[in-house]
Amino acid sequence: MQRPWLFPLLAAAMVISWSGGFIGIRFATEGAAVETMLFWRSLASGLILLPFALRGPAIGARAALAQGLLSFLGMFLYLGGFSWAIALRVPTGLVALMADLVPLAIAALAWPMLGQRWTGRQALGTLIGIAGVALTTAPALRLGHAPLYAYALPVLGMVTFGLATVLQKRSPGLGIVQRLCLQCLWAALFFSPFAALGGGLVPPMTFVALGGIAWLVLVATLASWGIYYLCLRLYPPNRVAALIYLSQPLTMVWAHLVFAEPLTLGMIAGLVVTLGGVALVSGQETA
Template sequence: MALALSAPNTPQSPALFPALAGLLVIGWSSGFVGIRYTNEQASVALLLFWRTLLSGLIMLPFALAIGPRLKLGAVASQMGFGVMAVFIYLGGFALAIEQRVPTGLVALIADLVPLAIAAMSQPLLGERLSRRQWLGTAIAVSGVLIVSFDSLSFGAAPLWAYGVTIGAMLVFAWASVLRRGRESLNMPVHQSLCIHSLTGAVLFGACALAQGGLAPPLTREFAIGMAWLVLIATFAAYSVYYTMLRLFPVAKVSAAIYLSPPVTMLWAWALFSEPLTAAMFSGLAVTLLGVWLTVRN
C-alpha cells in the first residue's frame, strides 16, 4: 500500500525532511526499546496483549466511523495479514528481545524487510532484480552476519532466538509480497491497523492466558511502557511514516528508517547497558551500504 503513494510536486522547506526523519527514527526505534523496557515488568505475551488491545480499542471508533464500510471478507483478509504482520513479526522480535538478543541487532534484522521483499519478488511475482540489487542484498546480509556473530560472543541469548528474529522478518516479507494486487487489503491505514492490532490482541491474549493470566502489573514502569509503546511506537511512528510517504519518495523515507538500528543500539546502551563494539558498527556500516545499493534509483 505504501508503494502506491507518490510525493506531490509542491515546494517544501529544506528543514521539513530532516525534522520528520528525526521524529520517524525516534518513533521507529522506540518500539524495540519500549519492549525491552516493559519486558522488565511483564512477559512478552502479556505486554504485547495490552499494547495491541489498547491500540486497537483506541482506533476502533475511528475505524467504524471514518472510511468505507467494513465488509466481512475484507476484515477476514486483514485479520490473516494481521496474524503475520503483528503476531508473528512483532511477537517474533519481541521474543528475541526477551531472550536478550541485543536490541540493536533485533532492530537491524527487523528493518531488513524491504530487502527480503525485493529478493522474494522475483520468484513469487516475476519482478526481475538487477545485478546491483542482488549485490546490495548480499552485502546487507553479510553486514547482519557480522553484527550477529559479534553479539554471539556475549553469550546472553540462545541460538534459536536469533533464528526467531530472522524467521519473523521473512514471514512478514513473504506476506507483504503475497498481498500485492489483493483489493481486499487496500483500505485506509487506520482501519487496517485497527484490525491488525485487535487480531494480535486475541492471539497474544491466548498466549498470556496460557502463561498465567491477563492482569497487567500495577506498576508505574508498566504504565510508562504501555504509554510509550502505544502513543510513540504505534501512533506517532505510523503517523509520521505515512505523512512522509505522502510528501517524499518511498526510497527516501525507507532510507530514514534504516537509521533506526544505530539509534536503537545507542538507546539500548544508554538505558540497559547493552554493549557497543566496533564489530557491531562495522557490520551496520556494511548493511547500510548494501541497503543503499539495493534501494537507490
Template sequence: MTTSFPATVNTTRHRFLFPALATLLIIGWSSGFVGIRYASEEASVAVLLFWRTLLSGIILLPFALAFGPKMQLRAVVSQMGFGVMAVFIYLGGFALAIEQHVPTGLVALMSDLVPLVIAAMSQPLLGERLTGRQWVGTAVAVGGVLIVSFDSLSFGTAPLWAYGVTIGSMIVFALASVLRSGRGSLNMPVHQSLCIHSLTGAALFGIWGLAAGGLEPPITREFAIGMAWLVLIATFAAYSVYYTMLRLFPVAKVSAAIYLSPPVTMLWAWMLFSEPLTPAMFLGLAVTLAGVWLTSKS
C-alpha cells in the first residue's frame, strides 16, 4: 500500500518550507539538553518529566477545547495511545536509562538512530520506498553521528536491562512516528494532539513519581529555568514542528533531520556551558549535513 501525503510538498512552490521547518525542529529537539542540564540535578527523573508534561498539557488545554474541531472519543483514545509511546515510553525510557548510569553519550547515540529505524519501517508499513541515494544518505548521516559521538561513547556499569530500555524506547518512538503518519485518526490539529499526549504522559509520570517517593518540585532558580526551557522549546516548539512535518512530508524525510541533533547539541553546550569543541565534532557535523542533504533531496 502506498500512502499519499496531503500537501506532500511541491518543490517549486515550497522549496524553502522543509529547510525552514527542519531548522526549527533541530533547534527545538537539541535544546532539550539545555533544560535537562538545568533541571536534572534538582529533581528525580520522574518529578522532572511529570512537571514538564503536566505544565505543557495545562497550558495547551484551554486552546485545545476552544479552538479546532470537537474532539471525538475515538480520536482522543488514539492520541492517548500515541502519547504513551512517544512521550511516556520514549522520554521515560531514556531518562530511566541515564538514571541507571547508562552513559549519556551512548543514550544520545541510540536516540539519534531513530531515523534509521523509521526508514526501515516506512516501506513495509507505509509503502514509502527509499531510493538508493536516500539509503546512501542515511548511511552517511549515521557515520556523521558516530564521528560526533565517538569521544563520549563507553559502556559504563549499568545493568544489562537498562541498555535494553534504551534500545526499546528508540524503537517504540520510531514505530509511533510511522503509525502516526499512516493513520488519519491522528491528524487532529497539533495543539489538540500535543495537549492529549502531554496530559497522558503526566498521568503516567505522576504514578511513577508517587511510587518513587513524591512529586513535589524543588523551588530553585535552576529548576524553574530548566522547566521553562523544556516546556516552551523542547516540548512546544520541537514536538509541534515534528507533528506538523509528519503531516506534510514523508516520515523518513522528516526524521532524517534528527541526525543533526548531536552536533547542534554540542554547539549548545559550547555556547552555554563552555564545553569544548573538537575537530572530530566539526567533521561529524559536515558528514551528517551531507547525509541529511542526500536523504531529503527531492
C-alpha cells in the first residue's frame, strides 16, 4: 500500500539523527580519544542489537563475512574518516559538507553496479558539487589548524560509504536488525587495535565520555543507521543518499552554536553550490 506520508517522516528523522552523529563525535572527543569512542560506539550498539538479531533466521558464515565487508567500507572507513577528521579539528560543518558528495559517489557507482545510467545532468551535478566543496574548503583551510591530510579523510569516507550503499542494495537476505548488529560488531573489531594503541579500550569514567558514548549509540547509530537501512530497503539508493546532504545545514548551525565553529559567507556559498550539484544528481531518481 502506498504511504505518501512515510518518506517525509523518515526523512526528517534521518536528517536529525544523522546530523547528530557529527555533533556527537565532536562532543565525545572532548572526553576521550576518538579511537576509544568509535570502538565503544560500535561494540555497545552491536551488543544491544545482538539478542534481537539472534531471534531472526540463522546467519551463515558467507552472510556474516559479507556484512564484514560492508562494515569495513560503510562503518570503519566512513565513520573513521569523518571522526578522525573532526578529532584533528577539521571544522565540523566542513566535514559534514564533504559528506554531501555521498550522493554523487552513489550515482557514479550505481551506473556500473546497478545498471543505472549516468546522464549529462548527473555529470554536470558532479562538477558543480566538486566546485562547491572547493569553494568551501578554501576559507576553512585558512580558519582551521588541522593538518593537510586530515581534509582528505572525509573524502575517503564519502567514497567508501557510497560503495557500501550500492553493495547494500545488492545483498538481500538479512533483516535490518541483523545487518546493523553484524556490521557494528565487525566495526568494533576493526576499531579495537586502534583503540588499544590510541586512547585505550576502556573509556574514562566521566560524564563527557560516557554521555558521548550514549549519544553515539542511541542517536548516531541505532536511530540514524536503523532509519538509513529501512529507507534503503524501501526506496532507491540515490533518493536515500539525498537525505544525507539535507543534514548539512543543520550540522553547520549546531556546530556554530554549540562549538562556536566558523560559519563564513564562503562556507555558506559553498554549501549552496554543493547542494545544487547534488540536487542535479539525485533529482531524477524515482521510487
